[in-house]
Amino acid sequence: MSSIDVTAIVPITERVEHVDQLILSYHHALAATGKSYEFLFLISPAWDRFKPSLQAIIDEGVPGKIVTFSRHFGEATAIQVGGEMANGEIIMTLTPYEQIAPEAITQLLDNLTDGTDMVIVNRSPRVDGAFNQAQARWFHRILNLFAEVKFNDMGCGIKAFKRDLLTEIRLYGDLHRFIPQLAHQQGFKVKEIDIAQSPRDAHRRVYSANTYLGRLFDLLTIIFLTKFNQKPLRFFGAGGAIALGISLLGLLYIFIERVFFDVGAADRPLLVLFSLLLVLGVQLGAIGLVGETIIFTHAKNSRPYTIRKIVNGEETPKDGA
Amino acid sequence: MTKPELSVVVPLYNEEDNVRLMFERIVDALEPFKGRFEILFVNDGSRDKTFEIASGIAAENPFLKVVDFRRNYGQTPAMAAGIDNATAEIIVTMDGDLQNDPSDIPDMVAKLREGYDIVVGWRHNRQDKLITRKIPSRIANKMIGKVTGVPIKDNGCSLKVYRADVMKKMPFYNEMHRFIPALLSLGGAKVAEVKVKHHARQFGESKYGLSRVYKVLFDLLMIKTVLSLISHPVRWFVRIALLPLLFSLGLFFVVAGDISSGDSAVISATILIILMNLALFLVSLGFICELIYNKSPLDLSKIAPLTARVDAFEQNIVLDSADDTGTETPHESQKG
Known part of the structure; x- marks a missing residue:
């Protein structure tokens, strides 16, 4: 397996726009850096129809491979699989729809220097409507309330990181949005850079109630x-402990009233309430x-x-790995 | 380098003032083991020059390994990393702040070689603040001893000596270092306690404060649960379920004797059902835990043959791994 500089993973699982044109722009941008690179297209069966055009791009000379899944596994799994197949020292995830100007992706590579393990994008200035911005702002406000490290744009799928990062974290479900948080938890240095949002990314995004509920549980x-x-x-x-504490105090109150003030306990609905809290x-x-x-x-x-490393020694392999 | 006899594991977190002194003291103390020991410094995401100084020393001393963490994980993961990467048969762990004295190590190793699996230090003359450190620690030790059935006087002392093959098989994370003797006793390990010296801090601030009282309480509950794995998780959950069960049975007789009294009978019956429900829920969770342990890669019976003593047999005899040693552990403490 020959090692190259950059593997660009393009998960085609959720949304696709102008894909041929966009991939060619990515290709030209990467070629201009002088680094060796490859593309990995990971296609969910629902997006099968893009396969011929991607194949055509590869035939025209864009270095790349196409992986077609047999069922919909989601973006996180696609990225994990792509990471396992990648030959590059650096892995980039690119979106099959335009979030930032394609030429700007090289800025991520420029910022991925020695001290940094991952570079992510904050689409700023934003050009999309007030509604989009407001919902994004609320999502991040809640997230940052609890998160150890604050990022501003989890929705941008364009990221660059060192290859060993994917071996330390596990992606499934909708966790691909939170790679920066998971990476930070494992001690990797994550840097967020501002890149202007592409005008093509500006259409109004109203999702189904199901999606919003899903996002809420993603947060939790x-x-x-x-x-x-x-x-x-x-x-x-x-x-x-809180539920137990309240219920014990309540039961004590009922008990005291029963013993010292001769208020009946057995016919009070309050008793049921505190018993339920105790059980909870x-x-x-x-x-x-x-x-x-x-x-x-x-x-x-x-x-x-x-x-990170061991001076005068080598890391012993994981048990059972 | 040939395989060393002794690995000394020292977690370091922002100890730039102490590193070099620490290294020199260990080397001095281990004079009798000269050339037959290794030291592992684990840099736990220090924000000062700890790693630079330690790797500087390592450049001149090949028997010093420096493990560099990507971030700060805490004392137990740091010790776990040292233990995972140690190569000797005997592992020593100690604090990186010079409060433990490496000169105690040779005695503890001698004790281990008498036939113990773990020798723990006991800071009988502890040089710490009374109110914030010593008294909470004394209460915690009493409680840990009571809950785990392994009455160690000083669980918080980091200076410990282990047999590597036993220790490397133990799950070890979070703030588990407090419970190592109890955990090892799960595998039937023989525990000895030896008095060790303890010094006041020379440089830097103490990094572990009083805020962990409630954490220790939760940890105790956790330890009690995982200790029950070796025998019967169902029984442990049944024991928790016993109280609501008895209560609901009591209510049953109240309701049965008082069926005609309207509202109060309905309320009593509701509470009866709620409590019965809780008891059933708890017992079901016991079975879930049984299932989890049954399907998990952890097999505590693999430790049993390591700690079992074989007398008057051939050395390479196959041991019966179904040895159920329970939580009873031979326990000794050495005076003086």
């Missing part, structure tokens, strides 16, 4: 994965314990740390 997932990855009991236990508290805690059991039994396979 990423907060859980980055903050409580190794300690589920602290996540569930905090909620459980114990259940949350118990779920946390199940989480801890999963972490404990799999701890030897997933290391709790990442090593």
Whole structure:
């Protein structure tokens, strides 16, 4: 396997616009840098119809390979698969629709210097409508409230990072949006650069209620994965302890009224309420314990740390890997 | 380089003032092992010159390895990284802040060779603040001993000596270092406790404060649960479920004796069902834990043969790996 400089992964899974023209522009931009590069097109079956035109581009001399999945696995999986097949030292993910001017992608490579492991794009200045901007702003506001590190544009699919980054994180579902957060958690240096948004990216984006709900759970997932990855009991236990605390105080109140003020306890609906809270508290805690059991039994396979290098030694391979 | 006899693992976090002194003290203390030991400094994402100084020393001393983390992960992952990358049969872990004294190591190694799997240090003359460090730590140790059944006097002491083959098989993450003796006892390890010296901090600030009281409580609950894995997770969850179960049974008799009294009977019956529900839920989770352990790559019985003693047999005998050692551990402490 010959090693080259850059592998550009283009997941064709969700949205496609002007793809042939765009890929050629990417190709010219990369060629101008003088680096060796290849394209990997990862196509979901729903977008099969673009295969011939991509094949035509490859025949015309754009170095690249086409991978067609047999079912829809989503963008995150496509990127993970692309990373495994990539020969490049640097991996770029490029979108099959225009988010920034294609010539600007070389700026990412310029910024990926020694101290930086990943470069992502903040589309700024933005040219799209107030509605798009407002929903994006709210999404990031909530995310940044909890995140350890603040980024402004998770929606931009154009990223560049060093190859070993993908071996330390695991992508599935909709996690591709949060590669920067996951990378930061594993100790990689992520840099966000401002690049102007392309006018072609400016159409109004109104999604289905389902999509918004999905985004909300993406947020919860990423907060859980980055903050409580190794300690589920602290996540569930905090909620459980609050519920348990309130219910115990409430039950104490009912008990005191019953004993000292002769107020009947058995016919009070309040008793049911506090019993339910008690049950909720114990259940949350118990779920946390199940989480801890999963972490404990799999701890030897997933290391709790990442090593940059070892002076005077070599890293021992992972158990069971 | 031939395989060393001893690996000394030291996690370092912003210890630029201490690194060189630390290295020299260890080398002095391990004079009897000269040429037969290695040191692993684990740089836990320090923001000062710790890594530069350590690699500078490593350039002149091939027996010093420096493991550089990508970020700060905490003391336990740092020790785990050192243990994973250690090559000797015996592993020593200690703090990077010079509060432990490397001169205790030869005695502890001698103790280990008497036939123990882990020797833990006991800072009997601890040089720390009373209110914020010593008293909370004493209470925590009592509780850990009670919960885990391994009454170590000083779980917080980082100076410990292990047999590498046992230690390398143990899951080790978060803030587990406090529970190592208890965890190892899962695999039937023999634990010894030895008094060690303890110095006040010379440079820098103490990095671990009082804020971890509630964390220790959650950790204890976690440890109790994972310790139950070796025997019967279902039983542990049944024990938690016992209280709501008994309560709901009690209510049953109240309701049965009082069926005609209208509203209060309905409320009692509702609570009865809610509590019964909780008991069933907990027992079901016990079975889920059983399933998780059953399907997981972790097999604690693999540790049992490592710690089992074989007398009057051939050396290469195949041991019965179904050895259920439970949580009972021979425990000794050495005075003086």
